[in-house]
Amino acid sequence: xxxxxxxxxxxxxxxxxxxxxxxxxxxxxxxxxxxxxxxxxxxxxxxxxxxxxxxxxxxxxxxxxxxxxxxxxxxxxxxxxxxxxxxxxxxxxxxxxxxxxxxxxxxxxxxxxxxxxxxxxxxxxxxxxxxxxxxxxxxxxxxxxxxxxxxxxxxxxxxxxxxxxxxxxxxxxxxxxxxxxxxxxxxxxxxxxxxxxxxxxxxxxxxxxxxxxxxxxxxxxxxxxxxxxxxxxxxxxxxxxxxxxxxxxxxxxxxxxxxxxxxxxxxxxxxxxxxxxxxxxxxxxxxxxxxxxxxxxxxxxxxxxxxxxxxxxxxxxxxxxxxxxxxxxxxxx
Amino acid sequence: xxxxxxxxxxxxxxxxxxxxxxxxxxxxxxxxxxxxxxxxxxxxxxxxxxxxxxxxxxxxxxxxxxxxxxxxxxxxxxxxxxxxxxxxxxxxxxxxxxxxxxxxxxxxxxxxxxxxxxxxxxxxxxxxxxxxxxxxxxxxxxxxxxxxxxxxxxxxxxxxxxxxxxxxxxxxxxxxxxxxxxxxxxxxxxxxxxxxxxxxxxxxxxxxxxxxxxxxxxxxxxxxxxxxxxxxxxxxxxxxxxxxxxxxxxxxxxxxxxxxxxxxxxxxxxxxxxxxxxxxxxxxxxxxxxxxxxxxxxxxxxxxxxxxxxxxxxxxxxxxxxxxxxxxxxxxxxxxxxxxxxxxxxxxxxxxxxxxxxxxxxxxxxxxxxxxxxxx
Numbered sequence: 095x096x097x098x099x100x101x102x103x104x105x106x107x108x109x110x111x112x113x114x115x116x117x118x119x120x121x122x123x124x125x126x127x128x129x130x131x132x133x134x135x136x137x138x139x140x141x142x143x144x145x146x147x148x149x150x151x152x153x154x155x156x157x158x159x160x161x162x163x164x165x166x167x168x169x170x171x172x173x174x175x176x177x178x179x180x181x182x183x184x185x186x187x188x189x190x191x192x193x194x195x196x197x198x199x200x201x202x203x204x205x206x207x208x209x210x211x212x213x214x215x216x217x218x219x220x221x222x223x224x225x226x227x228x229x230x231x232x233x234x235x236x237x238x239x240x241x242x243x244x245x246x247x248x249x250x251x252x253x254x255x256x257x258x259x260x261x262x263x264x265x266x267x268x269x270x271x272x273x274x275x276x277x278x279x280x281x282x283x284x285x286x287x288x289x290x291x292x293x294x295x296x297x298x299x300x301x302x303x304x305x306x307x308x309x310x311x312x313x314x315x316x317x318x319x320x321x322x323x324x325x326x327x328x329x330x331x332x333x334x335x336x337x338x339x340x341x342x343x344x345x346x347x348x349x350x351x352x353x354x355x356x357x358x359x360x361x362x363x364x365x366x367x368x369x370x371x372x373x374x375x376x377x378x379x380x381x382x383x384x385x386x387x388x389x390x391x392x393x394x395x396x397x398x399x400x401x402x403x404x405x406x407x408x409x410x411x412x413x414x415x416x417x418x419x420x421x422x423x424x425x426x427x
Numbered sequence: 428x429x430x431x432x433x434x435x436x437x438x439x440x441x442x443x444x445x446x447x448x449x450x451x452x453x454x455x456x457x458x459x460x461x462x463x464x465x466x467x468x469x470x471x472x473x474x475x476x477x478x479x480x481x482x483x484x485x486x487x488x489x490x491x492x493x494x495x496x497x498x499x500x501x502x503x504x505x506x507x508x509x510x511x512x513x514x515x516x517x518x519x520x521x522x523x524x525x526x527x528x529x530x531x532x533x534x535x536x537x538x539x540x541x542x543x544x545x546x547x548x549x550x551x552x553x554x555x556x557x558x559x560x561x562x563x564x565x566x567x568x569x570x571x572x573x574x575x576x577x578x579x580x581x582x583x584x585x586x587x588x589x590x591x592x593x594x595x596x597x598x599x600x601x602x603x604x605x606x607x608x609x610x611x612x613x614x615x616x617x618x619x620x621x622x623x624x625x626x627x628x629x630x631x632x633x634x635x636x637x638x639x640x641x642x643x644x645x646x647x648x649x650x651x652x653x654x655x656x657x658x659x660x661x662x663x664x665x666x667x668x669x670x671x672x673x674x675x676x677x678x679x680x681x682x683x684x685x686x687x688x689x690x691x692x693x694x695x696x697x698x699x700x701x702x703x704x705x706x707x708x709x710x711x712x713x714x715x716x717x718x719x720x721x722x723x724x725x726x727x728x729x730x731x732x733x734x735x736x737x738x739x740x741x742x743x744x745x746x747x748x749x750x751x752x753x754x755x756x757x758x759x760x761x762x763x764x765x766x767x768x769x770x771x772x773x774x775x776x777x778x779x780x781x782x783x784x785x786x787x788x789x790x791x792x793x794x795x796x797x798x799x800x801x802x803x
Contacts, residue, residue: 145592151622156581156615163531163585166570167593187612190575191582199571201776202563235777235785259779288783335784 095278101271103245104134104210106279107252108172112142115170118256121148121157122174122210131176132212132271154180158187161207162195170206172256178213179222185230192261193236207261208252213241214306214356215403216269218396225393226305226357231263232334232366239333240287241265243308245275247286247331254287265333267306290337292344296326299350299416302341302367304330307354307404314409323413333363341367342374349380350416354404359387384423386412438641438712440719446633446642446649446695451675452665456723458731460670469674475738481522481669482729482739483747485514488538489726490751491547492700494758495537495554499704503762504554508535512667512699515725516632517602518542519672520694523680525597529590530569531583532602533576535632539602543569547754548761557768577603577610580629584620587627587683598683600628600676606637608653609645617657617691626683628676629659629691632666634698639711654691666694667725697723770796 098106111118120135120142126149129136139147150157154175161171175181181188188209195205215224232239238260242248248266255262293308294315303311308329315325326344330336345351351371353364368383386404394402404412415421441447453463453470461467473481492509499507510517517538524530524543532539537550540562549561553572560571573579583601590597607613608631620627633650635642646653654661660682664675672694679690697720701708708717733739774789 151615151618153611153615153618155612156619159578159581159612159615160585160588160619163582163587163599164589165585166529166564166582167586167589169589169592183611186575187578187581191578196779197776198559199564199776200558200560201779202560202565203571204779206779238778238782260782335782338783 095276097274098245098249098277099271100242100245100248100266100273101132101134103249103277104252104266105136105138106277107249108135108138109141110279111172111253111256112138112146117168117170118172119146119148119164119169120172120174121150121161123150123152123176125149125174130174132268134210134266135174154184155187158184158192158207158209162187162191162205165205165207166203170256172208172210175209175211177223178211178225178227181211181227188231188237189234193234196260197236204259205261206256206259208255208264209261210264210266212268212271213265214267214269215393215399216306218399221393221395224399226355226388228263228265228333229357229362232363237261237263237334238287239263239265241267241304241331241333243267243270243305243329243331244273245277249277249279250281250283250286251331253281254285258287265305269306270309273309286331288332288335288337290331290340291329292326292340293329294325294327296324297348298324299352299413300326300328300341300344300348301352301354301409301413302328302330303354304333305356307356310404310406311354311409314406314413317406318410318413323417325413336367336370338370338374341371345371345375346378349378352384352386352409352412352416354386354409354412356388356403358390359385360390362387381416381418384412384416386423438635438643438716440716441723442719444695446651446663446693447665450663450665450695451671452668453670453674454668454728454732456728458728458735460732463671463674466671466674466678469677470670473670473673475733475736478670478729478733479738479743481518482726482733483750484518484522484538484542485669485726485729486747487751487754488514488518488541490755491537491541491550491758494755495550496704498759498762499554504551505556506703506705507554508703509700510535510538512697512720512725513632513634514538515669516666516672516694516696519669520600520630520676520692523673523676524568524600526568527595527597528568528680529583529586529597529599530602531579531586531599532569532572533579533604533607534572534574535604536572536602540567540569540572543567545569547758551758551762552765555762555765557765577607577612577616579603580607580613580616581619583627584616584625587620587625588623590626591623596684598626598628598680600630602630602632604637605631605633605635605642605645605650606640607631608650614657617654617659617689620689621658624686624688626686627689628679628683629654629689630676631691631693632696633693634696636698636702636708636712638702638706649693651691651693659689659691661691661693663693663695666696667723667728669725669729696725
């Protein structure tokens, strides 16, 4: 066990993966001498050399398309997309190539590509630096989508993602890069890919979220407890596939669910979660699932982001709605 | 500024085509083999017998193309992209490859596939709609053909980088068309390949038409000339001259193997048929243009040469035709006898490892199918 920031845990996870498998390559913009704009790859090029830790030209489609060719040749590329909003030039290579190559080749060609993406708001960034694009990728067959919320999961799930023979979108909430916690580097726990985790047990309602909002949800649960409301908090962790067993087990017990994410509401992951939970828990639900999300707007300028991003009070407003109490979300047209 | 839109210019006949001016040529349209000073040495070993073999390839591939077009017309294939007119470009380049080289192509490179060892029967299932890939890419050194325009130029570059890292002297080759040069991926591939000195050959078949758009709409300058801006050496070649194509491809491959990095080849050829069997080129191009290019037919010039050498006898010609007919018949039989895929194959290979969401859908669909009386 040692204390690490989430950024440090990601760095340690990359180092472990590079050490364990000579076919692992890390590639991206500014990841070499600079160590990445968030320093996640700090020191790795010095340690593993410029071939295994490659600075690339500023071309995201080029990074992913080249990674496809490297995977074709048996390599295991880990691509860093510098910011969430910069992933769209690579969208075609990701959804038309990376996601489909195994299927297209009837299983002959594997695409063990990990695409690391700093995501989300909360740090006062410029435009195109605060997006939450998970729904596009969770909607795409052939991709797995992981969202981490803490140093331990960052360390474990990054290595799981790299070792996975399928392509994985790996979302890192940039507002949590400096979050510090004890990390067990023994890798003795069972693989966590594809599973959600109950972070706090409760009885009155289930609060489901992922990534940067997990800490907000835990704080909201603390605040709710002060008012006598017992919230169960689930960190989804895997956005494709979704751990329906964990969700259904919880919601069947609590009868109420609040789903929170930073991305816009409409056709977001929350819609899928609400539908899937309703299908599985219809006779157990005391109230319709409630969504607390970013609004259906382009991510706003930083002085407005605190109004756009779900915070503790908006989550509690959602909990009130789920409990049938007065709430801004209580009545729908 | 005028608010009228300029009509696309015609693509150009061989006589007026700037792309052909100065293009490397060894075998003239009249069938004369010339001493090309720079590249002739690359094919000095290609004697009459070797040229007869290339001729055989071209005749067989054209026969495959005709048969596949017929199969589409008869409802046996959903679609077919003919390569009529591009036989020399595809066979001259593909026959320059080693077995450990790797080709990343678009959907029209059926001649390349034939040379890589893909059987004509394996060309059928994708266009019949029964599978997404007719072969295992690793078994022949050729990727499943790409439909997204220019995407494969990056895949070839990445694969070449892998070859470089592995210490191999094999090379990758990317096949794409004139239209693909407008895509961002083609430019990004040239940037990446030049930066890392990747052992990759960019083989552009300028067949003058991207469906209905003439090459003049894709570029204000020559395609080969564009490569210089990326720091990639390039050459334009008469794409209907199988010897010249083989010569420039061998030179580019030799550069790649020696660590010299990428090359760009513009093979100036002509798509004599439609874009696919769903296309009608009479809507957008002049019959005179097609007629002019017919006089540049890549098979005609090899035949003229081989006849003048006295090696393409009537007997040999009949043998070649018989071989081609036999290949076509085997392909037709394989196509018509091909069963529809099992419905449960829908779920195969979407993921390499178990995925609980798709696994649930598979289980449910199997139960649904089983619920029908006649399924039992």
